[in-house]
Amino acid sequence: MNKIALIIQREYITRVRNKTFMLVTLLAPLAYGLLIMIPVLTAKYADSKKVVAVVDESGRFSSLSLTDKDLVIYNPHQTMDLVKMAYKSQDSDFYILHIPQNFDVYHPSGIELLSRKNAGVFFKGTIDTIMEHQIRDIRMEAMHIPKATIDSLHSDIDVSVRKITDKGVEASSSGATTGVAYAGGFLIYMFIFLYGSIVMRGVQEEKQSRVVEIIISSVKPFQLMMGKIIGIAMVGLTQVLIWVLLTFIITTIGGQAIGAHHAAEQMTANGGQRMEAMQNAMSALGTLPVGLIVTMFLFYFLGGYLLYSSMFAAVSSAVDSQAEVGQFMLPISLPIIVSIASISTIVQNPDGPFAFWMSMIPVTSPIVMMARIPFGVPAWQLALSMAILIGSFIVSVWLAGKIYRTGILMYGKKTSWKELGKWLFYK
Amino acid sequence: MSNIIEAINISKSYARKEALKDINLSVPAGSVYGLLGPNGAGKTTFIRILTQIIGPDSGEILLNGKHLERSDIERIGYMPEERGLYKKMKVGEQVEYFAKLKGMSSKQTTDAIRYWFNVFDIKDWWGKKMDELSKGMQQKVQFIVTVIHKPSLIILDEPFSGFDPLNAELVRDEILKLRDQGATIILSTHRMESVEALCDHIALINNSHKVIEGEVHDIRNQFKENMYELNISKDPEAMNLGSWGYELVSTAGQNDKSVTLRFMVPNGAASNDILQRFIPIGQVNAFKEVLPSINDVFIKLVKGENK
Numbered sequence: 001m002n003k004i005a006l007i008i009q010r011e012y013i014t015r016v017r018n019k020t021f022m023l024v025t026l027l028a029p030l031a032y033g034l035l036i037m038i039p040v041l042t043a044k045y046a047d048s049k050k051v052v053a054v055v056d057e058s059g060r061f062s063s064l065s066l067t068d069k070d071l072v073i074y075n076p077h078q079t080m081d082l083v084k085m086a087y088k089s090q091d092s093d094f095y096i097l098h099i100p101q102n103f104d105v106y107h108p109s110g111i112e113l114l115s116r117k118n119a120g121v122f123f124k125g126t127i128d129t130i131m132e133h134q135i136r137d138i139r140m141e142a143m144h145i146p147k148a149t150i151d152s153l154h155s156d157i158d159v160s161v162r163k164i165t166d167k168g169v170e171a172s173s174s175g176a177t178t179g180v181a182y183a184g185g186f187l188i189y190m191f192i193f194l195y196g197s198i199v200m201r202g203v204q205e206e207k208q209s210r211v212v213e214i215i216i217s218s219v220k221p222f223q224l225m226m227g228k229i230i231g232i233a234m235v236g237l238t239q240v241l242i243w244v245l246l247t248f249i250i251t252t253i254g255g256q257a258i259g260a261h262h263a264a265e266q267m268t269a270n271g272g273q274r275m276e277a278m279q280n281a282m283s284a285l286g287t288l289p290v291g292l293i294v295t296m297f298l299f300y301f302l303g304g305y306l307l308y309s310s311m312f313a314a315v316s317s318a319v320d321s322q323a324e325v326g327q328f329m330l331p332i333s334l335p336i337i338v339s340i341a342s343i344s345t346i347v348q349n350p351d352g353p354f355a356f357w358m359s360m361i362p363v364t365s366p367i368v369m370m371a372r373i374p375f376g377v378p379a380w381q382l383a384l385s386m387a388i389l390i391g392s393f394i395v396s397v398w399l400a401g402k403i404y405r406t407g408i409l410m411y412g413k414k415t416s417w418k419e420l421g422k423w424l425f426y427k
Numbered sequence: 428m429s430n431i432i433e434a435i436n437i438s439k440s441y442a443r444k445e446a447l448k449d450i451n452l453s454v455p456a457g458s459v460y461g462l463l464g465p466n467g468a469g470k471t472t473f474i475r476i477l478t479q480i481i482g483p484d485s486g487e488i489l490l491n492g493k494h495l496e497r498s499d500i501e502r503i504g505y506m507p508e509e510r511g512l513y514k515k516m517k518v519g520e521q522v523e524y525f526a527k528l529k530g531m532s533s534k535q536t537t538d539a540i541r542y543w544f545n546v547f548d549i550k551d552w553w554g555k556k557m558d559e560l561s562k563g564m565q566q567k568v569q570f571i572v573t574v575i576h577k578p579s580l581i582i583l584d585e586p587f588s589g590f591d592p593l594n595a596e597l598v599r600d601e602i603l604k605l606r607d608q609g610a611t612i613i614l615s616t617h618r619m620e621s622v623e624a625l626c627d628h629i630a631l632i633n634n635s636h637k638v639i640e641g642e643v644h645d646i647r648n649q650f651k652e653n654m655y656e657l658n659i660s661k662d663p664e665a666m667n668l669g670s671w672g673y674e675l676v677s678t679a680g681q682n683d684k685s686v687t688l689r690f691m692v693p694n695g696a697a698s699n700d701i702l703q704r705f706i707p708i709g710q711v712n713a714f715k716e717v718l719p720s721i722n723d724v725f726i727k728l729v730k731g732e733n734k
Binding site: 003006007010014205206209210211212213214215216217218219409411422 | 442475478479480481500501503505506507509510511512513514515516524525527528529572573
């Protein structure tokens, strides 16, 4: 068998067979799935109905009452003391909304929400909104605007974003696009660091255990380095594939639970709108160029990984212990950190000059380009960026090979950047 | 005897240091060849050039008269000074991996592993991880990895360092067995006394230069100082070595019955003539010429060089 294939095989099999690998591979999507499911499940099962008793000492809020699926607001028309006494026998989801006697709708202050436990920020927000509407209605009534007119003024707007393509006008969602942009960039960032550091540890392990000299008396150092990089890339692809599959399965099962939840929610007026927005986002996701995104993801994952892992391999070969890698790690990983930090700017102006240049420079392009693709990138830019990345990783792998072959045989010497530069020219 | 390795004018420099300068060596096929010299003399550099881990700056290596090729590494077995194997890998898989890296087929690998695991009596270790083994056990695996592919040239850098006496003995026996089967063995060490008895040929390297090369016996003879050792049942006071022109170097093991003398015969003489001078004096129990050890030769040569 070809020697580089043997090395790839060893790197792949020893890692994939590793118990930690199996555990992480299987548990990560489960954890991810749970992360998605928890809010849904807690909303569905854990959240009991909240009851708010209104003590309106000002007497201005007679119409304040609401019966919703998970919120009941009522006015028992009792004094604060009596309500407080009743409150003692209630469970913890009981709230008292206290409106003081001298409450002024034009200078609204002094409204209190009392409860045994802290009211959550979302629940407080809900009460804030309800009170704002109430006060607005009272003010309008004071201007002698009839209730019917006030109601007729209210409207719910959700602008539907559409994209003009060659095929016509398609549904779109800026939220979904931005989400995919972030997700794509972040996944590349995560994978480069994750698998890059595996390469780094692998090189260090071979150097520290001194096995490396035996191996390079059988294969060229470059073959060993490439075998390791490719083998670990395959481990990464395997892991990603399993994650995608498992996530798909888990979210499908989870989706049914969400679906049931939303069916119930649709009964209420608010829920209906939320459901619609969700459906819009879902259908917009469908119109994103999924095939292109997945293909480009694989390309930029591999390209970025090859570029960075070869650099990681080179610096790891040059030092004696994992701890010493630090001095070289920061300058190398700075571009990755810059690119992940710049995504928020990129998604606001995905076609601007900053986005353009960041997606051309090979050390930032894998992450930045993934953030641009969902918004649509001209074919020539994509092709140019890919060509630059391919060229760059070939150069970086070649240079890394030169440093690596000298570095792995160097022990007990503090290596400097200058030293690394010299190694490039050794025969 | 033809030479398996011919090194012609090999030079190699690192950034700040000249590691080898115009080294010429000939390693006879089927010999145990000692590459001797102090630490930092350039031995490991020379070995790394032989194993093609690094290339020389100038000069050429011939293997069986032909320029050393990349594919030749499959005919070389190398045990580096710094030992090491994959700690988390199982013994069997590890040996298999290295055998295949040396170009062996699966079938050949299986047969070879069976043979060597029998020789070293480690059949039960197949599924054990390296770091579960004791150091001595690891060394056995290390040796197997070096020779599993039946190399015609075996290079052992500091072969006995780290081996306990029992394993060192085992390895020594296997080295000789491999030589008898036709392999050539290059031993590199700075502990000259440890390999002197094992080597047929040696080269002494000091300060990136070759100091001397040749058959062990020839070299020792070449540097002999007409030193003799004699055990005789007689009081040394009663013997007047000076009057014969001999120089007494040392006396040892003196008791009522006998004494061992070491002396030099500066102008040389036939050993029978020397012996005949002692026979009338007392009972001669032992008599032999003392040749300098390789270590002595080395010290003498290096001192001469430094003068």
